[in-house]
Amino acid sequence: MLETERLTLRTWTLRDADFVFDMYSRHEVRRYIGRGDVMQEREEAVRLLERWSELQHPIHHIWAVERTVDERVLGVLLLKSIPASGTDGAPSGDTEIGWHLHPDAWGHGYASEAAARVLRFAFEAGLEKVVAVTNPANTASQSVCRRIGMRHKGQTDAYYDTICELFEATP
Numbered sequence: 492m493l494e495t496e497r498l499t500l501r502t503w504t505l506r507d508a509d510f511v512f513d514m515y516s517r518h519e520v521r522r523y524i525g526r527g528d529v530m531q532e533r534e535e536a537v538r539l540l541e542r543w544s545e546l547q548h549p550i551h552h553i554w555a556v557e558r559t560v561d562e563r564v565l566g567v568l569l570l571k572s573i574p575a576s577g578t579d580g581a582p583s584g585d586t587e588i589g590w591h592l593h594p595d596a597w598g599h600g601y602a603s604e605a606a607a608r609v610l611r612f613a614f615e616a617g618l619e620k621v622v623a624v625t626n627p628a629n630t631a632s633q634s635v636c637r638r639i640g641m642r643h644k645g646q647t648d649a650y651y652d653t654i655c656e657l658f659e660a661t662p
């Protein structure tokens with residue numbers, strides 16, 4: 492569990508399925524993620540939570556971001572392996588940080604606050620570099636990268652078989 496001034500980052504449980512389904516069934520959340528497909532059924536959220544719970548890694552985690560004062564779930568923070576292009580999803584060797592918040596939680600600085608904490612966690616755990624990639628049109632996410640001090644490296648096609656804006660952070 493990680494804590495910030497306003498937030499708690501904790502493990503997901505199956506009790507979070509309604510929230511995850513609500514968040515990922517929204518076009519405005521999914522439009523810059525992968526192919527942009529929205530969830531159609533709650534069962535997809537359950538399967539995703541089951542996959543997340545199988546991730547056992549000393550540094551990589553997928554956290555639920557909760558507002559500490561009222562335990563309201565706001566979204567997800569990810570620190571995970573990023574797949575290389577042209578490999579059918581094989582790991583590139585790099586670690587990416589990512590964030591998906593429910594639209595009701597946008598505009599309060601929660602994503603940046605949680606992401607800054609996860610970046611600190613990553614470097615305390617010994618990572619030498621963390622990358623973030625965004626769809627070139629996803630200016631909100633690029634702003635999060637900049638707010639937490641990541642450097643813009645231009646565009647890359649090295650990951651996810653697509654062209655992304657690349658941001659990097661080092662300790």
Ligand SMILES: CC(C)(COP(=O)(O)OP(=O)(O)OC[C@H]1O[C@@H](n2cnc3c(N)ncnc32)[C@H](O)[C@@H]1OP(=O)(O)O)[C@@H](O)C(=O)NCCC(=O)NCCS
Nearest residue numbers: 520523590591592597598599600601602603624625631632
């Ligand atoms: C990307 C995403 C997480 C950004 O959320 P966000 O709320 O804009 O980001 P932040 O947490 O940094 O908040 C910054 C906003 O909060 C405002 N804010 C209010 N109080 C604040 C505070 N105490 N501290 C910092 N910012 C604050 C800022 O002014 C800014 O608003 P603005 O964009 O209107 O200028 C969100 O758009 C999202 O979940 N999108 C869908 C998923 C997605 O695309 N993820 C990224 C894939 S690469």
